[in-house]
Amino acid sequence: MTAPRLESERLILRAMAPADFPAFAAMSADPVVRRYSGDGKPRTEEESWSSFLIIAGHWQMTGYGGWAIEEKASRNFVGELGFMDRKRDRGADLAGVPEMGWGVIPSVFGKGYATEAVTAALAWGRGHFGPRRVVAMTTEDNVASIRVAQKCGFKEFRRDLSAGRPRVFFDRIL
Amino acid sequence: MDIPVLESERLILRGHRRDDFPAYARMWADPDVTRFISGAPLSEEDAWAKFMRAFGHWALTGFGFWSVHEKDSGARVGETGFLDVKRNMTPSLEGLPEMGWAFDRPAQGKGYATEAVRAALTWGEDRFGRRRFACIVAPGNAASLNVAAKTGFREAARTTYKGEPTVLLYRDP
Numbered sequence: 001m002t003a004p005r006l007e008s009e010r011l012i013l014r015a016m017a018p019a020d021f022p023a024f025a026a027m028s029a030d031p032v033v034r035r036y037s038g039d040g041k042p043r044t045e046e047e048s049w050s051s052f053l054i055i056a057g058h059w060q061m062t063g064y065g066g067w068a069i070e071e072k073a074s075r076n077f078v079g080e081l082g083f084m085d086r087k088r089d090r091g092a093d094l095a096g097v098p099e100m101g102w103g104v105i106p107s108v109f110g111k112g113y114a115t116e117a118v119t120a121a122l123a124w125g126r127g128h129f130g131p132r133r134v135v136a137m138t139t140e141d142n143v144a145s146i147r148v149a150q151k152c153g154f155k156e157f158r159r160d161l162s163a164g165r166p167r168v169f170f171d172r173i174l
Numbered sequence: 175m176d177i178p179v180l181e182s183e184r185l186i187l188r189g190h191r192r193d194d195f196p197a198y199a200r201m202w203a204d205p206d207v208t209r210f211i212s213g214a215p216l217s218e219e220d221a222w223a224k225f226m227r228a229f230g231h232w233a234l235t236g237f238g239f240w241s242v243h244e245k246d247s248g249a250r251v252g253e254t255g256f257l258d259v260k261r262n263m264t265p266s267l268e269g270l271p272e273m274g275w276a277f278d279r280p281a282q283g284k285g286y287a288t289e290a291v292r293a294a295l296t297w298g299e300d301r302f303g304r305r306r307f308a309c310i311v312a313p314g315n316a317a318s319l320n321v322a323a324k325t326g327f328r329e330a331a332r333t334t335y336k337g338e339p340t341v342l343l344y345r346d347p
């Protein structure tokens with residue numbers, strides 16, 4: 001099973017294809033993009049390739065996962081988003097709760113693409129999961145992403161320091 | 175994609191399935207298995223990422239790892255296959271099909287790894303053509319170096335990968 005193709009006004013959400021890897025790796029190596037994610041460090045090509053393969057495998061193993069975000073006008077890869085179960089240690093109350101994540105490349109910052117893409121993915125998620133709880137998390141200085149979460153109906157329910165940086169957790173019911 | 179099923183005298187090699195994950199995670203949490211591979215036992219989170227990666231590898235490249243099972247019992251005994259890791263390593267493995275394998279402790283000493291690697295190599299020679307294959311093994315991993323030797327790999331270089339000493343081996347047709 002691979003990611004179903006979704007469409008919004010200005011974007012196409014589709015499965016990552018091997019040809020997307022250079023753009024995906026460039027995004028993952030961008031310090032501006034990586035600043036708020038994971039350990040905050042740009043990823044090497046080897047690390048990006050691992051993430052890229054995991055995205056494909058996630059759909060196969062769970063029936064849900066991540067999409068490439070393509071800009072309709074340019075046909076360019078402009079970001080990624082999706083639902084994940086990473087079996088991350090986030091506390092017992094979040095075990096098995098799908099996590100949403102999103103990111104766009106700096107050249108399209110400020111256009112509302114993340115909000116548009118997350119809205120489309122949430123509609124798919126509602127059909128796939130039913131009215132289930134989903135969570136999202138980011139660092140508390142990631143103002144742009146927090147705004148996306150709020151615009152897409154997520155509410156803050158926790159702050160913690162367990163990742164070594166202050167993180168904010170959001171959730172909503174699909 | 176449909177992952178091919180391979181058969182040898184005592185073993186079946188097939189794609190990983192969702193319900194293989196408990197056995198997979200158990201193997202990768204065993205310090206005896208990881209001592210020479212990743213260096214440290216994998217958490218459930220890391221094993222899950224590796225498990226999904228193994229599956230995604232087939233989907234994106236058309237080759238990958240098989241889950242290896244005893245024909246008689248159906249028990250998972252390990253894994254082997256071909257991989258592209260894009261390793262940051264000198265000499266570069268770019269363009270060379272790389273092989274790898276890992277076997278569970280109860281399955282060790284039965285010749286299963288050699289048997290499974292041979293079956294995978296037969297498939298690989300068909301998929302990639304008769305050409306050079308590579309593998310990397312930690313210098314202290316005598317069991318794995320033995321499997322490599324028995325399946326036709328010869329030491330080509332001593333190098334380091336992620337700061338650890340590594341033997342690079344080639345298998346030429």
